[in-house]
Amino acid sequence: MADGKIEAQPAVLLDQLRALVANPEAFASDRQEIIALARQAAVALEEPFETLQRLVYSPLPLITARVAQDHKIFQTLLENKDAPTSAAVLAQKTGIHPTLLDSLLEYLTTQNMVGEVSPQQYTPTKLSNLLVAPLFVDAVVHFHDNCLPAFNALNFSLAHPSDPRTPFEIGHNSPTDFYTWLETHPVQAGAFHRFMEAQFASLPTWLDVVSFPDEYAQSASPETPIFVDVGGGIGQQCVALKKKFPSLQGKIILQDRAAVLEKAIVGDDVEKMPYDYLTEQPIKGARAYYFRQIFHNNNDATCQKILASLLPALGPSSVILIDEKVLPDEKPSGTSVEYTAALSLAMLAMFKALERRESQWRKLLGDAGFEIREIKKFTDYGDSVIVAVKK
Ligand SMILES: C[S@@+](CC[C@H](N)C(=O)[O-])C[C@H]1O[C@@H](n2cnc3c(N)ncnc32)[C@H](O)[C@@H]1O
Numbered sequence: 001m002a003d004g005k006i007e008a009q010p011a012v013l014l015d016q017l018r019a020l021v022a023n024p025e026a027f028a029s030d031r032q033e034i035i036a037l038a039r040q041a042a043v044a045l046e047e048p049f050e051t052l053q054r055l056v057y058s059p060l061p062l063i064t065a066r067v068a069q070d071h072k073i074f075q076t077l078l079e080n081k082d083a084p085t086s087a088a089v090l091a092q093k094t095g096i097h098p099t100l101l102d103s104l105l106e107y108l109t110t111q112n113m114v115g116e117v118s119p120q121q122y123t124p125t126k127l128s129n130l131l132v133a134p135l136f137v138d139a140v141v142h143f144h145d146n147c148l149p150a151f152n153a154l155n156f157s158l159a160h161p162s163d164p165r166t167p168f169e170i171g172h173n174s175p176t177d178f179y180t181w182l183e184t185h186p187v188q189a190g191a192f193h194r195f196m197e198a199q200f201a202s203l204p205t206w207l208d209v210v211s212f213p214d215e216y217a218q219s220a221s222p223e224t225p226i227f228v229d230v231g232g233g234i235g236q237q238c239v240a241l242k243k244k245f246p247s248l249q250g251k252i253i254l255q256d257r258a259a260v261l262e263k264a265i266v267g268d269d270v271e272k273m274p275y276d277y278l279t280e281q282p283i284k285g286a287r288a289y290y291f292r293q294i295f296h297n298n299n300d301a302t303c304q305k306i307l308a309s310l311l312p313a314l315g316p317s318s319v320i321l322i323d324e325k326v327l328p329d330e331k332p333s334g335t336s337v338e339y340t341a342a343l344s345l346a347m348l349a350m351f352k353a354l355e356r357r358e359s360q361w362r363k364l365l366g367d368a369g370f371e372i373r374e375i376k377k378f379t380d381y382g383d384s385v386i387v388a389v390k391k
Contacts, residue, residue, distance in 0.1 A: 020034070059148065060107065061111050061113075062140065062143055062144055062148065063144065063148075064104060064107055064108055064111070064113070065113060065131055065140050065144075066140050066141065066144040066145075067104065068104070068108060068113065068114075068131070069131060069132070069137055069140055069141075071093075071094040071095070071096060072093065072094070073090060073094060073105075073108070073114065074113070074114070074124065074128040074129075074131050074132045075132055076089070076090060076093050076094075077114060077122055077123060077124040077128055078124045078128060078129065078132060081124070084117050084118070084121035084122055084123045085121070085122050085123070086120055086121055086122075087101060087102060087105065087120040087121075087122070088120075090105070090122065105122060109122075111127070112125050112126075112127050113125065113127045113128060113131065114128055115128075134194065134198070135194075135195065135198045135199065135201070137191070138190075138191040138192075138194045138195040138198070139191075139195050139199065141187065141188065141191035142188070142191045142192045142195045145185075145187075145188045145191070146168075146178070146188050146191075146192060146350075147346060147349065147350065148171075149168070149171030149172050150166070150167045150168040150170075150171045150172070150349035150350050151167070151171075151345075151346075151349050152167075152171050153167035153168070153170035153171035153349070154167045154345070154348065154349050156170060157170055157349075157352075166178075166349075166350065166351055166352045167348070167349040167350070167352070168181075168349060168350045168351070171349075177351075178350050178351065179257065182259075183257075183259045189259075189260075189263075190263070193233050193234045193260065193263060194234075196233050196234075196236070196293070197233070197234060197236040197265075200383075203379050203381075203383070204378045204379055204383075205240065205378065206237075206292075206321070206323045206376075206378060206383075206385045207240060207241065207244050208378050209376040209377075209378045209385060210321070210376065210385055212226075212227070212241060212244075212245060212248070212288075213245050213248055216287040216288045216319070217245075217248055217249060217250050217287065220249045220250035220287065221249065221250070222249060222250065222251070223250075223251065224249070224250040224251065224287065225250065225251045225253060225283050225285070225286035225287070226248070226249075226250030226251060226252065226286065226287045226288065227241060227250070227251075227252045227253070227286070227287070227288050227290060228253045228255060228281075228283050228286045228288070228289045228290065229252075229253070229254050229255065229290050229292070230255050230275070230277050230281075230289055230290065230291050230294065230310075231255065231256055231277055231291060231292075231294040232254045232255060232256055232290070232292070233256060233260060234260065234263050234264045234265050234266075235254045235264045235265050235266035235270060235272075236265065237290065237292055237323075238252050238254050238266050238270045239265060239266055239267075239270075242267075242269060242270070250287070251271060252269065252270045252271070253270070253271045253272075253273055253283055253286075254266055254270050254271065254272050254273065255273045255274070255275035255277070255283075256274070256275070257274065257276070258274035261273075261274055277294070277306050277309060277310075278302075278305050278306065278309060279309055280309050280312060280313070281309055281310045281312070281313035282313075283313060284313045284315065285313070285314070285315030285317075285318060286313070286315075286318055287317060287318060287319070288318070288319050288320075288321050289310060289313070289314075289318065289319070289320045289321070290320075290321045290323065291306075291320065291321070291322050291323065291324075292322075292323035292324070293323070293324060294306070294322075294324075295322060295324060295353075295356070295364075296324055296325070296347050296351075296353055296354070296355050296356065297347065297350070297351045297353055298351065298353050299351075299352055299353050300364060303364055303368075304364075304367065304368055307364075307365070307368035307369070307370065308368065311368070311369055311370075311390065314389075314390045318389070318390070319373070319387055319388065319389050320370065320386075320387075320388045320389070321385055321386070321387060322361075322385070322386040322388065323383070323384075323385050324355075324356070324383070324384065324386070325340060325343070325355045325356070325381065325382040325383055325384070326356070326357070326358050326361055326375055326377065326382055326384040326386065327340060327344075327355055327356065327357045327358070327382050328357065328358065328382070329357050329358050329359050337381060339381060340355060340381055340382060343355055355382075358375070361375075361386060365386070365388050366391075369390060369391050370388040370389065370390060370391060371388060371389055371390075371391045372386055372387070372388050373387045373388060373389055374386075374387050375387075
């Protein structure tokens with residue numbers, strides 16, 4: 001060490017990186033810092049030419065993953081697990097012309113989505129295995145088919161602020177909003193709703209911080225509406241609540257658009273009710289009205305309408321539970337999280353809405369006649385339950 005600076009030792013670093021690639025578990029305790037520094041290191045070392053190529057081809061990993069999934073490239077490699085699969089077999093199975101397939105496979109190997117063990121002989125990688133999992137298939141379909149055209153229209157939309165259309169509507173040349181469009185696109189609708197159900201499965205949930213029976217189901221009779229899942233999709237949270245508390249007393253109601261309810265995964269113990277959340281809430285005096293990922297799909301004016309439609313239904317013991325990101329008002333510089341920043345832009349592209357910061361939630365709910373009782377955070381990404389009551 002000279003002048004307090006650590007001397008650069010590329011050979012040592014290279015050895016350590018090779019050890020990490022061979023045995024990532026040994027580095028697990030410092031995982032996040034290593035990933036962050038490795039990304040910074042790659043950018044610091046890049047030549048401008050390399051930075052340019054990385055940037056301009058950035059949509060391709062998603063697009064080629066979609067092509068490979070659709071043509072069952074990963075599945076074919078995985079089925080043939082005892083030996084590599086030749087390019088000729090893949091050409092036959094996919095129906096893609098061998099010359100085109102050659103380029104596609106070459107790109108997929110650069111992304112570690114497939115491995116090439118010898119010329120024209122391919123094997124699955126850790127990523128191939130992930131990309132056949134239902135969550136990854138649904139996520140790729142949703143982001144490729146639904147979101148990518150909307151992202152592509154973001155620049156046009158921001159340059160034309162008086163255009164009332166969302167970037168989604170511009171990019172898809174659609175006369176309707178995303179949720180209405182989904183009703184005539186069953187493949188994309190299925191992928192979206194399953195993705196919504198499964199994407200957070202590895203993270204804590206609201207049920208880890210809300211003790212529902214004690215807080216909202218005390219002395220409830222079988223007829224008491226205890227949980228109304230507004231815009232609840234196919235009903236994953238109703239199912240999760242029932243699973244966690246099987247002897248819960250009271251009615252659980254799933255509300256969404258009729259076309260979505262047709263695909264609901266709930267049993268007979270959950271009432272399915274078609275409902276437009278811009279109209280007056282028909283279930284009066286429920287213990288908890290639950291909204292998961294609803295407000296971030298809507299701008300402030302529409303959120304005010306949703307809240308105004310709910311307000312007359314609230315009884316003295318009713319609460320509204322909002323399960324969404326509460327982003328910090330103040331954050332030390334350099335601590336932004338790529339995922340939450342990207343999600344906010346996705347909301348902009350799909351709905352002309354954004355993820356909200358704590359002060360924005362307080363203003364939105366305060367203006368609508370609600371008072372925040374508490375905010376219970378349950379993930380490192382700002383996922384929280386906002387518990388609010390009528391003022
Ligand atoms: C982002 S998804 C969230 C679904 C579910 N709450 C979850 O967290 O998985 C938004 C949901 O709102 C529903 N939705 C959209 N517009 C609606 C409306 N006007 N009334 C009721 N539900 C609506 C959609 O069909 C969709 O299921």
